[in-house]
Ligand SMILES: CCCCCCCC/C=C\CCCCCCCC(=O)N[C@@H](CO)[C@H](O)/C=C/CCCCCCCCCCCCC
């Protein structure tokens with residue numbers, strides 16, 4: 001009896017594809033169960049019995065670069081935390097940064113809030129955000145550090161909620177990225193992106209204890225990060241959030257999700273800028289976890305649906321078109337259910353807008369991943385970086401910047417204690433610290 005290897009091959013491949021398809025539905029189910037159980041289930045209320053005096057002090061670091069039309073409104077929310085003891089540490093890379101005026105005016109408006117502004121970076125690596133945060137990190141008064149990006153808007157109870165998640169065995173509390181409601185299709189699209197695909201991955205990964213971080217808003221124990229060398233060793237990566245979470249986990253501490261998502265409220269909802277950000281993130285993910293090069297496209301509804309339709313057509317003799325339509329419709333309905341959980345109620349836009357933004361996201365996602373493959377460098381806040389396999393990055397100098405970057409690199413390589421101390425003195429002299 002002769003074996004038909006083509007038939008065996010096609011049968012095995014179709015079965016694997018259908019198993020992958022079932023795995024995706026399992027991810028949907030896990031993210032919905034975890035979201036329902038975890039999101040907006042405030043732990044803080046239980047802690048209220050402990051009393052304010054038992055709550056630890058928190059230093060909130062806000063690395064800023066430039067201004068957008070929502071910056072003042074966003075920063076203002078940090079001055080209104082319902083929390084007994086916290087300090088705000090703003091930092092900007094240089095004294096031309098327009099964010100300085102915004103911060104100074106807020107500091108003047110809230111004389112009772114402990115707030116400082118740091119001007120000038122310390123270059124410990126290529127990552128501009130890390131360089132911008134090193135000095136406030138070292139100056140922080142408290143052991144509990146919040147890192148919060150410039151575009152984040154917060155609510156009065158968020159800090160209390162995040163601190164309540166910081167149990168003794170926890171080293172890092174992450175806020176899952178989501179968005180505040182803003183006007184326009186670009187805003188709806190971002191909300192749909194973070195409330196569906198990103199939420200599914202983030203919730204299911206956290207439910208299964210897989211590191212899936214976004215560092216836009218997190219609370220960490222400084223003593224734990226200091227054991228890994230503080231912030232400086234992470235300056236060589238752009239995905240510093242991923243590596244910080246890894247370092248904390250390696251020390252045996254848990255990384256948990258806060259029950260409140262982070263509200264991104266940048267004044268810029270431009271779709272093309274958002275796509276550039278997604279391409280940068282995609283590039284970071286595929287260089288640091290190459291298995292995602294295969295898995296990530298397979299986790300997309302359109303690619304997964306196309307592959308599963310062909311497999312079902314072959315194995316189960318079903319109409320591939322009917323299978324594909326049923327697949328997409330079910331995925332759509334489950335995503336609608338998930339985003340309602342992430343939003344904690346009715347969506348701030350119509351069902352039609354949801355449908356349009358959802359279709360746009362699902363059908364552009366493969367193209368964005370492809371662009372991530374095709375770019376050799378990423379751009380972040382007007383700076384170009386070359387990303388190496390493993391996640392390390394190198395700044396690509398702009399014309400005229402080569403010498404400066406070489407000097408900075410040499411200074412980093414030659415850092416001994418005396419040189420570092422000298423540099424600290426120079427930097428201290430260059431710094432203007434505005435204290436309330
Ligand atoms: C057969 C089909 C299998 C489908 C598997 C699907 C695999 C998941 C694919 C993509 C993950 C997307 C993750 C999105 C969140 C990451 C956001 C991000 O890019 N953040 C960067 C900027 O902040 C950050 O620097 C990079 C971090 C690296 C994140 C790596 C995440 C891996 C998560 C994998 C989740 C799998 C969940 C499995 C649950 C059972």
Ligand SMILES: O=c1ccn([C@@H]2O[C@H](COP(=O)(O)OP(=O)(O)O[C@H]3OC[C@@H](O)[C@H](O)[C@H]3O)[C@@H](O)[C@H]2O)c(=O)[nH]1
Nearest residue numbers: 063064065128129132149150215216238239240241381
């Ligand atoms: O050169 C820089 C770039 C960025 N930043 C600051 O870093 C924060 C995040 O920057 P953006 O909002 O441009 O970028 P993203 O939202 O894409 O960042 C996100 O993805 C990449 C990760 O490394 C970040 O931790 C995460 O926050 C902002 O607060 C920004 O002001 C700097 O201080 N200097």
